[in-house]
C-alpha cells in the first residue's frame with residue numbers, strides 16, 4: 001500500500017530522510033534568535049483578555065510576520081521552478097484540497113498563496129473575527145484557528161527545509177528561529193497543533209527545547225472539519241519509512 005502513494009519519479013530525486021541536508025540543526029544557526037525573552041510567559045493568556053480574542057490576535061500577528069519573511073523568499077528563491085512541490089523535511093509533501101474536497105498537486109508558492117489567502121479571508125470575515133463590541137466568536141472558531149496554524153506550520157517547515165540557507169544570506173534566519181520559537185510555544189500552550197504535524201521538525205524542536213505536549217488532540221479536531229471547510233490539507237508522505 002505504501003508504494004502506491006509514492007511515485008517512482010520522486011523516489012529517484014528525493015534523498016532519504018537521513019541524507020537530507022539540515023543546516024538549521026547546526027548549533028551556530030539553531031541558537032540564533034533576534035529576541036531572548038521568556039516566550040513561555042509571553043504566550044500565556046494575559047489577565048483581562050478573552051481566550052478567543054488572544055488566540056485570534058496572536059495568530060494574526062504570526063500571519064503578518066510569516067508573510068513578511070516569506071516575502072523575501074518568493075520570486076527569487078521560492079517559485080514554481082525551484083519548488084515544484086510543497087516540501088518539508090523527511091520527504092513530506094503537502095497537497096492542497098479545494099472547497100469540494102478534491103486534492104490537487106500544486107507548487108510550493110501556489111500552496112502558500114492558497115493558505116495565506118484562506119487565512120486572510122478568515123481574518124477579514126466579521127463573522128469569524130468580530131471587531132465590534134458585543135459580537136461573539138463563532139462556535140467553529142477553534143477549528144478555523146487550528147487550520148490556520150497548521151498552514152503556518154507547513155509554511156515554516158517548507159522554509160526550514162528548502163530556504164534556510166537563503167535566509168542566512170540575508171541574516172534573517174534569526175528572525176525565522178524567533179518566529180518559530182514563539183509559534184511553537186503558542187501552539188503548545190493552546191493545543192493548536194498535533195505532534196503528528198510537528199514531527200517533520202521534531203529534531204529542531206528538540207534542539208530548541210520546544211517540546212510539544214504528548215497526546216494533543218488538535219489535529220484530530222481540525223481533521224474532522226476537512227471536508228466542510230475550504231482549503232483542507234492532505235499531508236502526503238513521500239518515502240517516509242514509517243508511513
Ligand SMILES: [Zn+2]
Nearest residue numbers: 078083108162
Ligand atoms: Zn520554496
